[in-house]
Amino acid sequence: MAREIMKTHDLNFANRPHLKGAHIMLYGNKDMAFAAYGEHWRQMRKELIEESTVLLSCFNLVDYFPSLGWLSSLFGLDERAKRIFMKWDGVLSQMIQQHTNKKDRSNQKDEDFVDVLLSLKKDPNLGTNLNNEHIKALLVDMFTAGTDTSYIVLEWGMAELIRNPNVMKKLQDEVKGIASGKSMVNEHDLSEMHFLKAVIKEILRLHPPGPLLLPRESIDGCQLEGYEIPKKTRVIINCWAIARDPKVWEKPDEFIPERFLNNPIDFKGQNYEYFPFGAGRRICPGMQFGVSTVELTLANLVYRFDWLLPDALVGDINMAESPGITMKMMNNLHLVPKSCF
Numbered sequence: 001m002a003r004e005i006m007k008t009h010d011l012n013f014a015n016r017p018h019l020k021g022a023h024i025m026l027y028g029n030k031d032m033a034f035a036a037y038g039e040h041w042r043q044m045r046k047e048l049i050e051e052s053t054v055l056l057s058c059f060n061l062v063d064y065f066p067s068l069g070w071l072s073s074l075f076g077l078d079e080r081a082k083r084i085f086m087k088w089d090g091v092l093s094q095m096i097q098q099h100t101n102k103k104d105r106s107n108q109k110d111e112d113f114v115d116v117l118l119s120l121k122k123d124p125n126l127g128t129n130l131n132n133e134h135i136k137a138l139l140v141d142m143f144t145a146g147t148d149t150s151y152i153v154l155e156w157g158m159a160e161l162i163r164n165p166n167v168m169k170k171l172q173d174e175v176k177g178i179a180s181g182k183s184m185v186n187e188h189d190l191s192e193m194h195f196l197k198a199v200i201k202e203i204l205r206l207h208p209p210g211p212l213l214l215p216r217e218s219i220d221g222c223q224l225e226g227y228e229i230p231k232k233t234r235v236i237i238n239c240w241a242i243a244r245d246p247k248v249w250e251k252p253d254e255f256i257p258e259r260f261l262n263n264p265i266d267f268k269g270q271n272y273e274y275f276p277f278g279a280g281r282r283i284c285p286g287m288q289f290g291v292s293t294v295e296l297t298l299a300n301l302v303y304r305f306d307w308l309l310p311d312a313l314v315g316d317i318n319m320a321e322s323p324g325i326t327m328k329m330m331n332n333l334h335l336v337p338k339s340c341f
């Protein structure tokens with residue numbers, strides 16, 4: 001079914017539904033992640049992301065089950081979204097102002113993402129009118145989609161490595177062997193670290209930061225496996241459950257990175273039994289950046305330190321998952337680093 005939605009009928013399900021929290025936080029969906037499928041989204045993705053590199057982390061049940069709309073007011077979620085929006089807006093306005101006031105525009109070395117976005121505002125070839133609200137909405141996308149996800153993978157990853165000391169040892173042996181003599185692991189070392197890549201794939205299989213991807217909506221009516229699906233149907237794909245399906249995965253709940261060694265299954269959106277970044281037109285545009293960040297950070301964490309549980313917690317890691325559009329550990333992981341050199 002996931003394949004049917006994200007491959008056969010990809011174009012039809014490339015839309016996003018109207019989500020209240022996202023609408024408030026993202027300047028009326030002027031961002032990319034929650035923009036309706038169309039020219040604006042296409043331009044954002046092409047010109048901005050590919051060129052340079054979610055009340056969003058808060059799970060709003062109403063976005064997934066619209067018939068529960070009354071809950072939003074009951075729990076004050078809309079008000080909360082508006083308060084958070086005001087805070088974001090203040091910070092982002094200041095950031096844009098500081099960048100606009102920058103005196104020296106000649107030094108390209110100093111250019112950051114905000115500078116690039118501001119220069120695109122003046123680009124006559126850009127097929128969309130980019131204004132400060134679009135820029136702010138894109139920055140919210142980057143902060144939320146880009147930071148939360150990577151740290152969630154790292155936290156679950158460290159928890160799994162502590163619970164599986166043999167895997168931790170194997171990983172440390174690989175990393176220390178390849179980066180031997182250096183003070184830090186660098187990007188060039190990563191290409192040789194095949195076990196590290198398998199470890200990260202396994203973390204993403206068991207703990208995808210976006211277990212339900214982002215919701216989609218059908219643009220037109222269509223047939224899915226014999227069922228008539230009306231126009232504007234909201235579709236939620238449970239990539240967490242699919243990646244633990246015992247019909248596909250041996251010992252599905254166990255952390256076994258070796259399953260990804262010499263195995264062509266990848267997260268690039270071609271395998272419909274494993275797609276932590278989604279698939280099809282709306283696949284995550286930050287996949288490569290996110291994976292590189294996680295690889296480099298995890299490699300350095302295990303290269304520079306041995307990790308122990310605090311005395312009080314030995315043998316006791318709570319692997320409960322928090323509910324949300326992003327799936328964090330319910331309780332933050334506390335570990336004690338012991339320098340290796």
Ligand code: HEM
Pocket residue numbers: 032033034035045053141142145146147149150153208209210213214215276277278279281282283284285286287289290291294
């Ligand atoms: C390990 C890290 C990450 C994971 C697991 C992840 C996962 C996802 C998933 C599951 C989606 C929804 C895809 C779909 O609906 O099919 C998504 C969308 C998106 N992600 Fe990521 N992501 C990660 C990192 C990043 C980073 C670093 C950025 C930006 C710098 C980013 C930006 C986005 C954006 C803008 C979208 C919306 C794309 C669209 O609707 O066209 N993500 N991500």
